[in-house]
Amino acid sequence: MSIQVDNLSKVYGKQTAVNSINFNIPTGEIVGFLGPNGAGKSTTMKMLTGYIPPTSGGGSICGIDIVEDSLEVRKIVGYLPENNPLYLDMYVKEYLTFMGGLSGVKDVNKAVEHVLNITRLIPERHKKIGQLSKGYRQRVGLAQALIHDPKVLILDEPTSGLDPLQVVEMRNVITDLGKDKTVLLSTHIMQEVEAMCNRVIIINQGHIIADDSLEALKQNNDLGLEDIFKNLITQKQID
Amino acid sequence: MWTIYKKEIRSFLGSFIAYVVMGVFLVLTGLFLWFVEGNNVFDLGVASLQVMFDIAPYILIFLVSAITMRSIADERKLGTLEIITTKPVTDTSIILAKFLAALTLIVFTLIPTLVYYYAIYQLATPVGNVDTGSALGSYFGLILLASCYTGIGLFSSSVTDNQIVSLLISMVLSFFFFAVLSMLGDIAWLDAVGRSLSWFGLEFHYNSISRGVIDTRDAVYFIGFTAVFLGLTKLVFESRKW
Numbered sequence: 001m002s003i004q005v006d007n008l009s010k011v012y013g014k015q016t017a018v019n020s021i022n023f024n025i026p027t028g029e030i031v032g033f034l035g036p037n038g039a040g041k042s043t044t045m046k047m048l049t050g051y052i053p054p055t056s057g058g059g060s061i062c063g064i065d066i067v068e069d070s071l072e073v074r075k076i077v078g079y080l081p082e083n084n085p086l087y088l089d090m091y092v093k094e095y096l097t098f099m100g101g102l103s104g105v106k107d108v109n110k111a112v113e114h115v116l117n118i119t120r121l122i123p124e125r126h127k128k129i130g131q132l133s134k135g136y137r138q139r140v141g142l143a144q145a146l147i148h149d150p151k152v153l154i155l156d157e158p159t160s161g162l163d164p165l166q167v168v169e170m171r172n173v174i175t176d177l178g179k180d181k182t183v184l185l186s187t188h189i190m191q192e193v194e195a196m197c198n199r200v201i202i203i204n205q206g207h208i209i210a211d212d213s214l215e216a217l218k219q220n221n222d223l224g225l226e227d228i229f230k231n232l233i234t235q236k237q238i239d
Numbered sequence: 240m241w242t243i244y245k246k247e248i249r250s251f252l253g254s255f256i257a258y259v260v261m262g263v264f265l266v267l268t269g270l271f272l273w274f275v276e277g278n279n280v281f282d283l284g285v286a287s288l289q290v291m292f293d294i295a296p297y298i299l300i301f302l303v304s305a306i307t308m309r310s311i312a313d314e315r316k317l318g319t320l321e322i323i324t325t326k327p328v329t330d331t332s333i334i335l336a337k338f339l340a341a342l343t344l345i346v347f348t349l350i351p352t353l354v355y356y357y358a359i360y361q362l363a364t365p366v367g368n369v370d371t372g373s374a375l376g377s378y379f380g381l382i383l384l385a386s387c388y389t390g391i392g393l394f395s396s397s398v399t400d401n402q403i404v405s406l407l408i409s410m411v412l413s414f415f416f417f418a419v420l421s422m423l424g425d426i427a428w429l430d431a432v433g434r435s436l437s438w439f440g441l442e443f444h445y446n447s448i449s450r451g452v453i454d455t456r457d458a459v460y461f462i463g464f465t466a467v468f469l470g471l472t473k474l475v476f477e478s479r480k481w
Binding site for chain 2: 046051052053072
């Protein structure tokens with residue numbers, strides 16, 4: 001299993017953000033992590049990447065415990081946080097070199113060349129990040145997550161705020177990456193999932209309410225993904 | 240850790256902060272040492288850098304706070320803290336790297352003032368009749384003092400995501416620990432209490448080292464003081480995990 005999550009919970013004060021969730025993702029899958037805003041998607045991802053520890057429960061990535069061996073986990077995970085934070089006053093290449101160094105990459109120059117190629121950033125490599133458009137910045141964020149050739153990619157809303165063309169391009173890059181990496185990406189855009197993912201996990205108010213392959217979900221419900229999502233979420237609220 | 244250290248140094252150099260800090264320090268200490276009426280070297284007629292060493296701690300309060308104000312606050316605001324803390328580096332090494340980078344800049348800020356030492360050395364009669372031991376001790380004291388200010392600065396930067404707030408907290412705390420505590424020692428009615436409080440102040444130990452006698456107790460005090468503030472910084476840094 002690439003990603004394994006067991007009874008993972010996060011409580012902020014009195015509010016339960018993530019309530020004892022379980023899921024497994026085998027190697028090589030692209031999984032869409034769906035849910036309305038505030039459902040607990042980002043919190044789950046933050047726990048998997050070691051930014052915050054879980055309140056209870058735990059998980060592992062490629063068999064390495066996310067709490068006990070957080071530093072080891074970070075070596076094999078690439079993470080693009082929500083809103084794609086960047087140092088705006090650094091140059092693209094300089095930033096990626098810095099990130100490579102932080103991730104413990106041995107041949108940093110080669111790694112930087114490689115990710116610049118994948119994300120098609122070669123022409124922009126000598127520009128300041130602050131000068132780039134949103135689409136290019138998103139690519140820099142993705143390049144940063146890829147710099148140490150991670151086995152697992154965790155992407156928090158990788159396409160938010162991009163124009164339609166950029167969205168398509170970003171999807172292609174991610175689909176390509178999914179060929180030899182395990183990808184967990186969050187979104188609240190349905191088309192996104194249909195375009196990229198083999199499998200969907202839907203989370204609402206901290207609970208997992210669906211976890212199935214895309215085809216199975218559609219067959220069982222005989223509806224479009226958007227309607228399935230709406231139904232599941234309203235059902236839960238009535239319960 | 241050295242990756243972050245190098246990046247911090249480069250950002251000091253790239254954003255001109257380094258040059259401004261060095262320039263301001265050199266100009267201000269120069270003004271007080273040579274030009275300000277009443278207290279300058281010529282008025283006093285003594286070949287000593289004492290004037291500079293008296294004023295430098297106050298200039299450093301301002302400069303160190305300015306250097307450190309953005310180091311954590313800015314990362315928090317930009318959200319890049321989430322990026323670097325999810326890379327395979329420990330929180331401790333992030334803080335230490337930022338601390339060492341700021342301290343390095345301060346050490347390089349002090350170096351140009353050696354020109355003043357040379358000038359004094361030449362002015363003295365006979366040439367070279369200066370208290371080198373005291374000057375060395377004072378430089379050493381300034382570096383230790385700057386390390387304490389840097390600790391305070393990083394701590395202030397970690398408690399907020401606003402650089403101005405961080406600057407103000409850092410200046411107030413530094414001033415309190417340097418000057419206010421030692422002023423308490425001079426208040427008559429506080430008597431022994433005041434004097435022991437002044438022992439906790441930075442000025443007491445700075446003056447002691449300035450005399451040219453490097454006492455282990457003073458060195459331990461400065462290093463301990465820095466460690467406490469770096470520890471507090473780490474505590475705030477990790478508060479996201481509670």
